[in-house]
Amino acid sequence: MAKPLPDTKGRFGRYGGRYVPETLMAPVQELARSYDHFRKQRGFKAELSRLLAEYVGRPTPLYLAERLTKELGGAQIYLKREDLLHTGAHKINNALGQCLLAREMGKTRIIAETGAGQHGVATATAAALLGIDCVVYMGTEDMRRQRLNVYRMELLGAEVCGVDSGSQTLKDAINEAMRDWVTNVENTHYVLGSVLGPDPYPRMVRDFHRVIGTEARRQLRKMAGRGEPDVAVACVGGGSNAMGLFQVYLDSKKVDLVGVEAGGRGGDLGDHAARFSGGELGVLHGARTIVLQDDHGQVSTTHSVSAGLDYPAVGPEHVYYADKGRIEFVRASDEEAVDAFHRLAATEGILPALESAHAIAEVIKRAPTMDEKSIMLVNLSGRGDKDVESVLEWDAAARGGVAAEVTPHPSANPSATTDGEDGA
């Protein structure tokens, strides 16, 4: 087995690290120390397991999608049902883990960033459960688009703080959350929502999602007679649900690992969030990784029909394994994702999140090329209730009906600006 990653400096080979301003170094180091301490504590682990079972709804089922398997006429398709978790996606695994850690660290205040609102809702939920104050930073453009999630967070007792800078979306919310953290580190923990940011976040968020892979492997062994699938597939925004599944298979060379990025509406910069096709080495939000950027190094705007995949950088560990050829990265377009959304709804009675629909789109392409004995394991990261309106608008536009009334995705807004302040 290879040496554990990241190394002591938080690096995955050339990627990751702690590219933060001086003022953030102390809180980042304190967090790393505390995480290393508490993650081994029996009491902490027991409390997290208990809440994951009794409150969050673990283990989630593994489900053999027989009708879809039959229709595609190839590999057997198993879905890991993270969509059935409380709050509707895998994000609660991490949000709860970090909030519990914050409580152990004696923090009385939680802050988080959110794009579409999913991570904000998960964090506000965990904070309410544990009785901790919660502030969620959200771009004002995102707030306009996701009014319902803003209200949901408020119902949960969180304060939603609008961010007016830059493109008024996720990356600006992260900048603002980091600023808050520097100022209030005494009593505040910052709950970052994916395998991004400075060490220890990428490894900590990965570890909190490991339960996805350990459960799936055990369940597959029981249901299919072997815990190792031929292919494991997951969508990749920052990369947390994918790493949650993939990490248990990294050493099993026979398992092909496939991450699916948002191909958006085309290959031009600004039209997608496929970092592995268009991105270049850079530093964003404290980590060295692949970033979508223009010729001047300005962080590019991105586009995806699914808000959760709509981010210009990707988790550093993914880039490390992409370089090694251990994880293959492909893309699914907006249109392919929406088609996959319909397909899973019609064949299995499951509305997937549009993010997860990107993984299903890859299944639709790949399963027919595999034989009937082979097994494809798919992480269904979230449920699609939140996306019904987007799909409705998409379908209406496709029919040429009320196309003019469809609100364009704000990250596609040509007047949106990028600011170059995200670097180290």
Ligand SMILES: *Cc1c(COP(=O)(O)O)cnc(C)c1O
């Ligand atoms: C946020 C989200 C994602 C993308 O985040 P990752 O860190 O890449 O997992 C994927 N699926 C769903 C349902 C989400 O809410």
